[in-house]
Amino acid sequence: MKNLVVAAFVLLLAYYGPQRDEASRFDVAWMLGALALVAASFGQLAQAARLPALVGWLAAGLVLGASGLQVVGPSSLALYPVLLLLAGLWVGFQVGLHVVWLPQWDWRGPVLMALATILVFAVTTAAVAVVAELPWDTAVLIGALASLWGPFTAVPEHRRRSALLLSLMGSGFALVLLSGALAVLEGEALVEAGATAWAGCVWLSLVAGGALGLGLRLAGLFDGAASTLVTVLLGGFLCTAIALAEWGLMALPCGLAVGLVQGSARLATRRVRLLLHRAAPVPFILFFALVGTALDLRALWPLEEGLWQVALVLVAVPVLLRGLAPMAYYPLPGSGQRIGWLLLPRGALLFELFYGPHGLAQYAGVGGLLGQAVLVDVVFSALVFSALAPLLGTGEEDGDPKQAA
Numbered sequence: 001m002k003n004l005v006v007a008a009f010v011l012l013l014a015y016y017g018p019q020r021d022e023a024s025r026f027d028v029a030w031m032l033g034a035l036a037l038v039a040a041s042f043g044q045l046a047q048a049a050r051l052p053a054l055v056g057w058l059a060a061g062l063v064l065g066a067s068g069l070q071v072v073g074p075s076s077l078a079l080y081p082v083l084l085l086l087a088g089l090w091v092g093f094q095v096g097l098h099v100v101w102l103p104q105w106d107w108r109g110p111v112l113m114a115l116a117t118i119l120v121f122a123v124t125t126a127a128v129a130v131v132a133e134l135p136w137d138t139a140v141l142i143g144a145l146a147s148l149w150g151p152f153t154a155v156p157e158h159r160r161r162s163a164l165l166l167s168l169m170g171s172g173f174a175l176v177l178l179s180g181a182l183a184v185l186e187g188e189a190l191v192e193a194g195a196t197a198w199a200g201c202v203w204l205s206l207v208a209g210g211a212l213g214l215g216l217r218l219a220g221l222f223d224g225a226a227s228t229l230v231t232v233l234l235g236g237f238l239c240t241a242i243a244l245a246e247w248g249l250m251a252l253p254c255g256l257a258v259g260l261v262q263g264s265a266r267l268a269t270r271r272v273r274l275l276l277h278r279a280a281p282v283p284f285i286l287f288f289a290l291v292g293t294a295l296d297l298r299a300l301w302p303l304e305e306g307l308w309q310v311a312l313v314l315v316a317v318p319v320l321l322r323g324l325a326p327m328a329y330y331p332l333p334g335s336g337q338r339i340g341w342l343l344l345p346r347g348a349l350l351f352e353l354f355y356g357p358h359g360l361a362q363y364a365g366v367g368g369l370l371g372q373a374v375l376v377d378v379v380f381s382a383l384v385f386s387a388l389a390p391l392l393g394t395g396e397e398d399g400d401p402k403q404a405a
Contacts, residue, residue: 149166
């Protein structure tokens, strides 16, 4: 009850704030502070209801953003692109720090993820084309986006490192499929010119992140004092976010590459994780709250013909091939038959690749059936799949409390 009262009070404070009366130079600070407070209170409310905090963070953005009260959003918050990129960099960095190649795994892991990604792409494309009777180009694009995985959708935990590694490998294969699909579609003049170059920017984001991580590592900044390290990371990521905004690059892949480069230094990585452990949820709160403010659920009305069929395919295929299939056959070492449920959420990466400041929407369009299908996929994945993952999935390794940091 206390969480509900606090959430309602903070929401009223955000809605009836001074920015409603007249514009001032403090509007950005007020809107950002209101969003953070509402997201934090909604996250506690979600946890009290035995739901992941992520559900509350995204719900806070939906309530305050374009779908709800319209207090915060890309149109009203001038620094929205930079803030989203900054939060995305930090999210990707933390995920990269927690990626560990498990010694008991062999070549079967990458091969299995490649086959699973191709299978989801093929089944989704065929099902959408047959059930919804869509043109093949739209079906291929929906299938390529549906093949994405979700390494960024939850605060990384040591006990879920197998799921994190699997989803990371799957995302790499999915990006290859998406790049190939865009190259074919642009060659047939079925998407706007520049779509292939956009795919190149996604890969360039990884290269830029790797170069940044290598530079920070060679400079020895990760071995410095704790206060110096945090200051350098904040300042460096802020400058990087501004550069990404100017160059049209992606934050999640870039931050991931920074973390992966640093992750190869085991002792230094452990120290960085320990330093950032208590503040780990902060960038996730900001990122998913900002994501929620940009999602306009009113765009789902009126419903495009065939949306229900496409939505059913986008839900059923991952549940069958990623959730239920590993329960029947799981060839990797360990007791991971229910690990597939942890691999369902993909909303974070899908949002940035399609709706982000430099998203694919500028080449494929946000209107029509494709835009509505991606919107449904992002919301359903981030809310429903994220809620189901901890209930039906399993943490494969318990680990120890020190390693969990």
